[in-house]
Amino acid sequence: MAITEAPQPLGPQPLALPAGDGAGPDGPDHQPLGVFTRPRQPTGLRSWLTSVDHKRIGIMYGMAAMFFLVIGGVEGLLIRSQLAQPNGKVLGADLYNQVFTMHGVTMIFLVVIPLGAAFMNYLMPLQVGARDVAFPRLNAFSFWCFLFGGLFLNSSWFLGGGADGGWFAYAPNTNPVFSPSHGMDFYAIGLQITGIASLVGAINLIVTVLNMRAPGMSLMKMPVFTWMALVTQFLLLFAIPVITVALFLLSFDRLFDANFFNVEAGADPLLWEHLFWIFGHPEVYILILPAFGIVSEVIPVFSRKPLFGYPFMVFSGIAIGFMGWGVWAHHMFASGVGPISVAAFSVSTMFIAVPTGVKILNWLATMYGGKLKFTVAMLFAVGTVSMFTIGGLSGVTHAVAPSDLQQTDTYYIVAHFHYVIFGGALLGFFSGVYFWWPKAFGYRLEEGIGKVNFWMMLVGFNITFGPMHILGLMGQPRRTYTYAEGYGFNFWNLVATIGAFLIAASVCVFFWNVVVSRKAHRRAGVAEQADPWDARSLEWMVPSPTPAHNFDESPTVTHLDEFWHRKYGEDERGRPVRIAATAEVVQKGDATDVHLPSPSYWPIVAALGLPIVGYGLIFNLALAGLGGVLVVAGIFGWGLEPSVDADAVHGADGGHGPGPGGPDGAGGDDAPAEAAALDAAPTEAAATEVVTGG
C-alpha cells in the first residue's frame, strides 16, 4: 500500500481518470465478446464514432442539433407558407397536423435540449477543471441515444406519416381512434429513446460537477454556466422519469390495448395532461437555464466587469429549479382543474417571475458602467435578455387565469413560447456559439458576417412572432391549418411569414459564416490564441482548440473567475490592474503523461439496438427481440471491456499498467486460469508492473 498511502501531489501528475466501470485484465488483443479490437486511430470517421472525449461528444451534439434545426426550420417554413394567405393550399389539414407537431417536437427535443447538452458537455468539465466527465463511455452512449432517437422519430415521415397530436400529445386525443397512423407510436418510442439520452447525461454531468472539481473549486466558485447546467441536469433527472411513465402508458394503450386513456372504461382525460406538464414545465426551464448560463458568462466578459450579484444569480437559478415544479397546472387553466388549483397555480406562476426578474436585473447591473464591447456574442446575449424579457412578461399575463382563458389555444400562446424558447434559449445558444467557437475549433467566426447574422435573425424573429401577439388577441386559433378571408388575419399572417423566411436566411448566413471563417483560417494558418476575449473562467486557460487532455495540470482554484484573477489584480480603487501576461498564465497544452479514457465501440452498438427495438414494437415483435439482443450484447461487451485500454499509446509515461491491470488481475482469491492467462498477456507495461495471481 505504499503507493496509495503516499500523499497525492497537487502539482503535475498523470491525472487518474475515474473512468467509470470495468477496469480489468487487458492484453493487447483482449476483445470483450470476441468482436472488436479496441479502436486506436486519433482521427478519421471511426475515431468520432468511438470517441468518448467530452469535447468531441459536445461538438457532435451541436452538429446533430444544427442538422435537426434545419429539419425543424423547414417544417416551420411550411407552416408559415400554409398560413401566409387565407385558405392556403400548401398543406392539407392532416399534413399540417403532422408538420406542426413534428416542428414542435423537433425544435424542443432535438434542437434546444441537445444544443444545451452540447454546451454542457463541452464546457462543464473544462469549467470545473476536469479531464473529462465522470463516465466517458456513458456520455458517448447518451449522445448516440439522442441521435438515433431523433432519426427514429423523423423516419416516421417515410413510414406512414409523422406524429399528429401536437408536441404535448394530449391523450385521449392521441389514441388510435383519433390518431390512427403510426406517427404517435414513433413519437412515444422516439422520445423514450431521447429520454434515455437525457437521463444518462444528467446522471453523468451531475456526478462530474459534484465529484470532479479541481482542487479549491468549491461550489460557490463555479462559473454561473456550470451552476445553471447543474440545475438543468437535476431538472432533467427528475422530469424525465415522469414523461417516461406518461409515454409508457400511451404506448401501452396504443400497442397493447391498455386502458389508461380509454375514457369509456373510466379513464381520466386529465391524467396525461398532469403527467405531461409535470414534466413539461420543468422542461421549459431545462430549455432556458443553459442559455441563462451562457449569457451570464458572455455579458461579464464583454462588460469587463465581474458578474453582478453572483450568489443571487446562483440562488435565483436554484429557486427557478425548485419553483419550476410548482407551476405545471398553469398549462391547464382551461381544462377544468377547479378554482382552488387555478388560484394556487396562478399565484405560484406569478411568483416564479421573481427569480427570473432577479437574473435580468443582475445582467443589466453587470452591464451598467461597464466597458461594453459589442461583439457578435455580446449582441446575441443582449438580444437574449431583451427578447426573453418580452416573453417573460407575456408569460406573466398567462398567470392571470381569467385572461389566460381568453388566450389559451390562440396565437398569443405561440408568440409567448417562441419569445422565450427562440428569443431566450436559441439566441442565447447562438451567443454561446460565437463566444466559444474559437475554443472549440481554433478560429473565430467572422464578426462582420456575424453581425449580419444577428441583425437578420433579431429582426426576422420579431416580425415573425411579434405579430402573433396581435393575431392571438384577435382570436386566431393555433393548430388550425387555415383561416378564412375576412377575419382580419391576412396582413399580420403575411408579415409573420416574411419574417420566418428572414430567419431562415439568417441561419443560412450563419452556415456561410462558418464556411468563410474556416477557409480564412486555413489560408492564414495562424493558430487562435488561448484567450481571444480576455475572458474569466478556466476553459480559456487551455490552448485553442482545447487539447485532448484539457489541462496540462489540474489548476488549483482560489477565486471565483480564477483565470481572470491570475491575469488581473486590483489597485487601491478596485480597478483591474494586469499582474501577469496572458501568455504566462495559460497552459501550453503539451503535456504527455496523461491518461485519457480509451475510445470504445460499445456505446454506439448498445444505442443502435434501441431504435431497432422501437421499429420492432411498431411493426414486428421479432425485430424488437433482435434489437434487445443488440442492446444486451452492447451492455455486456461494455461491462467486460476495461475502461482504459492498457495497450494504447498515451505518451511518455507508459506507466498505465498497474492502474487498470494490477488490482483487478490479481485480486481474486481463486482466479481461474483463464483470467490469469489474460493478465499474463504480454502487454509491455503490464508485464513489468503487474504481479499476476494464480
Added chain:
Amino acid sequence: MADTAVGSQVAGADVPGREVVTPSPSPASGHGHTSTGISNEKLGMWVFLGSECLLFGALISTYLLYKSRVVEGAGPAPVDLYDIPFTSVSSFVLLMSSLTMVLALSAFNRGDHQRGRTWLVTTALLGAVFISGQVYEFTSFVREGMGFTTNVASSAFFTLTGFHGVHVSLGIIMLMSLFVMSLRGRLPQERAETVEIVGLYWHFVDVVWILIFTVVYLVP
C-alpha cells in the same frame, strides 16, 4: 486506505497460496480522488435512484387514481382479487433478501469471497422466489378474469407491479453478474464497492416494494 491494506493481508492469509498484491491507485476506481469523497460510481447510483423515485411516484399515482374507477361490468378490480397472506409471504421473502445483501457486502468487505458469493446467490434466489410469486399472482389474476386490458385499474396494477418486477429481475441479473465476476477473480476486495452499489439498487427496489405493498395491497 490503511484498513484496506490490513484487510487484504488478512484475506490473503485466509487463502493459502494466494499472493497479496499491492494495489496502486487505480484510474478506474477513483476512491478518495473526488471532490465529495464519494466515488463516481456510487454517487451516480444515488443520483439514478433519485430519478427512480419519480418513476415509481408517477406509476403509483396513476394506480391510486384508477384503483376505484372501474366502470360497471368491466371485470374484477385488483382489489377484489388480492391474496394478502400470499403477497405478505413473498414480500417477506423480498425483505429478507435485503438482509442477505447486507451480509454479502459485509463478507466482501472482510475479504471473505467464498461467503460473499454464497450470500449473493442467496439474495438472487430470494429475489427469484419473489418474482416467481409475482408470476403466480399474475397468472391467477388472469385466470380469475382480470387481464392487462380488462379495465383501467387492472392496466394500472399490472403496469406498476410489472415495472417493479422488471426492476427486481434486473437486480437479479446484476447479482449474478457479480457472482460470475467474483468467481473469475474480477471482484477483489478493493472493488467491494461494486457490491455496495448493486446493493444500493437492491435495497431501493425493496423499499419501493414496501411502499407498493402498503399503498396498493393493504390500504383499502
